[in-house]
Amino acid sequence: MYVSKRDVLADSFFIPYASMTAKELTQNDTFYQYLYSDNRKIERTLFLKMNMQITVNSMRASLEADWKLLSPEHKAALIESSFKKRDADQNMLKTIQNPDNPSHCSCGQSAPEIFKADPSCCSRGTVMSFTWLKNGDMELRIGTSILYSI
Amino acid sequence: MNGSCLGPDGYFTVCSDTTLWALLQRPISITTSRTDRTDSLSSSSSAKHIMYEYAIQYIDWDIYHPLLYTSFTQEDHPIPTFPPNYDDRTQCLTYNSTTVHIHSCLANQAAWKWSFDSSGKIMYSFGDTNYDFFHNQHRQDAHYSWIQRILLGPFLWYNQKYHPHIPPASPTNSITCHHLHRCPSTNVAIMSTCPIDTSITHKSLISITTKLVPFSISLQFDELLLSDFSHLKSSSSSSSSATVKESSSLMTRNDDPMSQKLSLVSSPYSLNGIHDTRESDITGGVISSSHTTSHFKADVHIHEEPHLHPELKYPSDLLFSNRGEIALARPKKIPTSMSQVVASGKSTETMLRDQEPHDQSQNRIFINTLHDSYARPQKTRKIPTHPYLIASKDGLYEDPRTGLMFFTDLCPYLGYDKYTYGRQTLMGMGHYYRTLLKIKVRYAFN
Numbered sequence: 001m002y003v004s005k006r007d008v009l010a011d012s013f014f015i016p017y018a019s020m021t022a023k024e025l026t027q028n029d030t031f032y033q034y035l036y037s038d039n040r041k042i043e044r045t046l047f048l049k050m051n052m053q054i055t056v057n058s059m060r061a062s063l064e065a066d067w068k069l070l071s072p073e074h075k076a077a078l079i080e081s082s083f084k085k086r087d088a089d090q091n092m093l094k095t096i097q098n099p100d101n102p103s104h105c106s107c108g109q110s111a112p113e114i115f116k117a118d119p120s121c122c123s124r125g126t127v128m129s130f131t132w133l134k135n136g137d138m139e140l141r142i143g144t145s146i147l148y149s150i
Numbered sequence: 151m152n153g154s155c156l157g158p159d160g161y162f163t164v165c166s167d168t169t170l171w172a173l174l175q176r177p178i179s180i181t182t183s184r185t186d187r188t189d190s191l192s193s194s195s196s197a198k199h200i201m202y203e204y205a206i207q208y209i210d211w212d213i214y215h216p217l218l219y220t221s222f223t224q225e226d227h228p229i230p231t232f233p234p235n236y237d238d239r240t241q242c243l244t245y246n247s248t249t250v251h252i253h254s255c256l257a258n259q260a261a262w263k264w265s266f267d268s269s270g271k272i273m274y275s276f277g278d279t280n281y282d283f284f285h286n287q288h289r290q291d292a293h294y295s296w297i298q299r300i301l302l303g304p305f306l307w308y309n310q311k312y313h314p315h316i317p318p319a320s321p322t323n324s325i326t327c328h329h330l331h332r333c334p335s336t337n338v339a340i341m342s343t344c345p346i347d348t349s350i351t352h353k354s355l356i357s358i359t360t361k362l363v364p365f366s367i368s369l370q371f372d373e374l375l376l377s378d379f380s381h382l383k384s385s386s387s388s389s390s391s392a393t394v395k396e397s398s399s400l401m402t403r404n405d406d407p408m409s410q411k412l413s414l415v416s417s418p419y420s421l422n423g424i425h426d427t428r429e430s431d432i433t434g435g436v437i438s439s440s441h442t443t444s445h446f447k448a449d450v451h452i453h454e455e456p457h458l459h460p461e462l463k464y465p466s467d468l469l470f471s472n473r474g475e476i477a478l479a480r481p482k483k484i485p486t487s488m489s490q491v492v493a494s495g496k497s498t499e500t501m502l503r504d505q506e507p508h509d510q511s512q513n514r515i516f517i518n519t520l521h522d523s524y525a526r527p528q529k530t531r532k533i534p535t536h537p538y539l540i541a542s543k544d545g546l547y548e549d550p551r552t553g554l555m556f557f558t559d560l561c562p563y564l565g566y567d568k569y570t571y572g573r574q575t576l577m578g579m580g581h582y583y584r585t586l587l588k589i590k591v592r593y594a595f596n
Binding site for chain 1: 536552564582
């Protein structure tokens with residue numbers, strides 16, 4: 001979880017936590033409940049990095065079943081968006097060619113045939129991020145490209 | 151200043167990721183010429199004076215960036231050293247009559263109008279800078295606007311006389327207070343005029359201060375805490391002559407002829423509500439006016455008040471010993487007033503330099519409980535640090551369980567300009583598991 005430093009410093013909620021150690025913070029549920037709550041005072045980004053190769057369908061299923069921070073409408077919109085065809089950007093092309101990605105996974109993005117990309121899987125290290133902006137919008141990124149904005 | 155940063159609670163402490171302000175100091179070398187006339191001949195001589203300008207720098211970078219350190223004395227507690235060679239991207243605090251803004255330190259001379267008085271008050275001059283003031287004293291028609299200063303703090307105190315466009319808090323007094331409020335972007339606004347009863351006690355003022363400081367850039371600069379910064383606690387029993395010496399500003403060297411002139415400025419604020427910005431006359435270093443600077447009145451009041459808010463500290467709690475030894479609550483042998491410092495032959499600058507933190511053991515703050523006695527040794531604790539930033543390398547944190555690397559600042563990934571949007575800081579990390587398949591294996595033996 002990433003938060004905007006300026007927003008945190010401007011929010012009086014965090015004052016009591018300023019002097020706490022990291023260990024004290026991890027034991028404080030109120031702190032994290034506030035971070036995950038539906039407030040528009042702070043800009044937050046949930047940054048997911050895959051620790052193993054995973055299929056796009058598994059990611060969709062996980063999103064649909066387990067995620068409680070998103071409304072059903074948001075989930076449906078995100079899943080529908082993931083089926084749209086997208087061209088791989090430069091970062092994804094590098095990922096496809098990376099020796100640590102032997103399956104040439106492109107995580108739903110299409111690449112020129114020479115890359116032999118497999119769009120049905122995401123390699124280890126693939127990043128998916130959700131950013132909640134203070135204006136109420138939410139951005140979903142896979143890799144560095146914005147997949148969807150609500 | 152001296153390796154310390156202005157912390158979120160208004161104290162000067164070790165720089166960390168949550169500190170926002172640093173004080174920049176730059177010397178101004180001024181050469182003045184003087185012509186001495188006698189009956190038969192005239193001779194001219196020039197004198198070189200060194201003065202200092204101060205700016206309050208807004209810090210919004212990775213405090214643990216290796217470029218900020220000249221040395222690592224301890225792996226887990228490196229001491230940052232802010233480079234003096236700030237560039238045009240360095241941002242500083244400026245102030246106009248209603249709002250506080252952040253501008254380039256180099257491009258805006260108004261950023262260098264912050265100053266300090268002998269008790270450590272941070273003030274802002276609407277008029278002359280140190281440089282201007284110095285030259286104005288040589289002009290017969292000089293208008294001294296030096297007294298029009300703002301005390302930056304949880305409240306901004308000012309005299310209604312100099313700010314007639316802002317209505318007074320109440321018809322019975324002319325003191326109005328504001329507090330700083332940080333806006334989401336780069337501005338800091340002055341918000342919430344709060345009427346202050348002139349009969350307010352120090353204790354209740356403290357609690358109001360605590361209540362009205364909802365964010366970390368608020369600077370608690372009431373009389374008590376102001377003396378924390380200067381490390382030169384004003385003596386409650388100061389005589390008038392001592393007052394003259396104590397009022398020698400930190401802005402000038404002790405041998406500077408400006409010292410006496412600057413000492414004429416009274417504190418614009420006192421805890422008991424007396425608001426006195428009158429100038430006293432001085433002749434030959436002796437105050438001829440009967441006006442007593444108001445902050446000494448406040449000091450008496452403070453010293454008689456033993457009860458502090460639990461989160462507040464006595465001024466001596468920020469006095470660090472040179473070798474990192476644990477200091478007692480009241481270092482009575484340390485010269486606390488400017489007069490004592492002068493008497494001991496030690497300049498203000500030397501005092502400050504001597505207290506510069508040198509090792510990790512100095513990176514401790516002294517915590518006072520509500521009823522601490524003066525003699526009891528103080529409890530110490532470490533200043534919390536950001537574990538991800540401490541453990542990061544080149545802005546990347548490696549998760550020890552997975553070996554995956556994570557940004558400590560997500561701005562590059564999000565495509566944000568760090569100077570515009572500020573840091574997107576890594577706050578917490580966890581592992582999400584999902585069981586995808588359950589495989590049952592049966593072995594059949596024939």
